[in-house]
Amino acid sequence: MTTVLVTGGTGALGRQVAAQLRERGADVRILSRRAGGEPGRVQGDLNTGAGLAEAVAGVDVIVHCASASDWRRSERDVIQTRNLLSAVGRARPHIVYISIVGVDRIRFPLYRGKVDTERLIAASGLPWTVLRATQFHELILLFAMLLSKGPVALTLRGFSFQPVDVGEVADRMVDLALGEPAGRVPDLGGPRVESMADLMRQYLTAARRRKPVVRLPLFGKGAADFRAGHNLLGPGADRGKRTFADYLRDHAAADGTIAAPYELRGRFQRYPRASARPATARKRFQQRPSRKRSAR
Numbered sequence: 001m002t003t004v005l006v007t008g009g010t011g012a013l014g015r016q017v018a019a020q021l022r023e024r025g026a027d028v029r030i031l032s033r034r035a036g037g038e039p040g041r042v043q044g045d046l047n048t049g050a051g052l053a054e055a056v057a058g059v060d061v062i063v064h065c066a067s068a069s070d071w072r073r074s075e076r077d078v079i080q081t082r083n084l085l086s087a088v089g090r091a092r093p094h095i096v097y098i099s100i101v102g103v104d105r106i107r108f109p110l111y112r113g114k115v116d117t118e119r120l121i122a123a124s125g126l127p128w129t130v131l132r133a134t135q136f137h138e139l140i141l142l143f144a145m146l147l148s149k150g151p152v153a154l155t156l157r158g159f160s161f162q163p164v165d166v167g168e169v170a171d172r173m174v175d176l177a178l179g180e181p182a183g184r185v186p187d188l189g190g191p192r193v194e195s196m197a198d199l200m201r202q203y204l205t206a207a208r209r210r211k212p213v214v215r216l217p218l219f220g221k222g223a224a225d226f227r228a229g230h231n232l233l234g235p236g237a238d239r240g241k242r243t244f245a246d247y248l249r250d251h252a253a254a255d256g257t258i259a260a261p262y263e264l265r266g267r268f269q270r271y272p273r274a275s276a277r278p279a280t281a282r283k284r285f286q287q288r289p290s291r292k293r294s295a296r
């Protein structure tokens with residue numbers, strides 16, 4: 001039986017990777033900073049290195065889905081991965097890492113950290129595989145929720161995305177984890193390229209909300225790289241099947257309620273001071289139609 005450690009196994013991607021690995025007969029450990037009741041959970045912290053030696057002991061494969069995702073401190077992912085690799089010591093597990101399409105072409109601090117992390121893994125001397133994926137539907141939904149809280153819904157002029165279903169990314173990660181080390185493999189993204197404004201409109205329709213969609217200009221090198229489409233799939237990439245519209249259909253209740261896909265911690269602390277009250281943060285971001293509209 002293959003023993004697999006999934007870092008970030010409590011996150012949007014890692015949860016599905018861990019579940020699918022179990023279905024396919026692997027012995028799965030999940031690394032988390034939080035102790036938990038679920039079977040196989042190992043407590044550890046990639047920032048400090050605490051608990052990592054126990055977490056990696058005897059594993060055949062590490063699926064590395066954890067990320068600090070802190071766009072203000074892009075070096076955090078590199079530090080976390082360095083700590084993970086040093087905990088491995090002389091063992092030689094296959095490390096499978098998830099990165100983001102366009103990280104080497106988009107001048108954005110968080111992406112610089114991802115490129116440095118890819119390089120660290122490739123230079124580690126361990127057998128490795130790296131998959132780059134486009135934005136998950138969950139992230140697009142979160143952007144739409146955050147940017148439509150005011151009287152108008154804000155989008156960025158010239159920005160398009162090719163969002164992918166996280167379950168399809170998990171499928172691929174599991175195939176890679178149970179296969180031979182393959183280095184950098186073809187990128188994976190969603191079936192459609194859609195403008196940010198179109199994605200916002202789809203969200204507003206699913207959430208039964210009506211407000212004008214405004215396209216704002218964004219300046220800077222990173223924004224220019226997004227407008228040039230470097231976050232989209234290029235030739236030779238693989239396309240998933242499920243669209244953002246499919247995702248919304250499955251996640252919106254009949255009254256338009258859609259649960260926030262991420263807890264508002266870490267990277268989103270700049271938005272309402274959710275970090276101070278994590279228990280309520282999720283609730284505050286659940287979007288509901290106004291009473292007036294739902295009464296119609």
Ligand SMILES: NC(=O)c1ccc[n+]([C@@H]2O[C@H](COP(=O)([O-])OP(=O)(O)OC[C@H]3O[C@@H](n4cnc5c(N)ncnc54)[C@H](OP(=O)(O)O)[C@@H]3O)[C@@H](O)[C@H]2O)c1
Nearest residue numbers: 008010011012013032033045046047066067134135136139
């Ligand atoms: N979201 C996207 O659109 C997208 C697209 C392409 C690639 N990716 C990449 O896919 C990966 C997963 O993304 P996601 O959206 O699934 O992430 P997520 O839901 O935000 O989950 C992040 C995970 O990282 C873990 N983590 C963070 N800091 C940690 C620490 N110090 N020690 C141990 N664990 C830590 C968290 O575990 P605990 O909180 O339980 O400790 C959590 O499970 C990331 O590398 C991301 O860059 C994401």
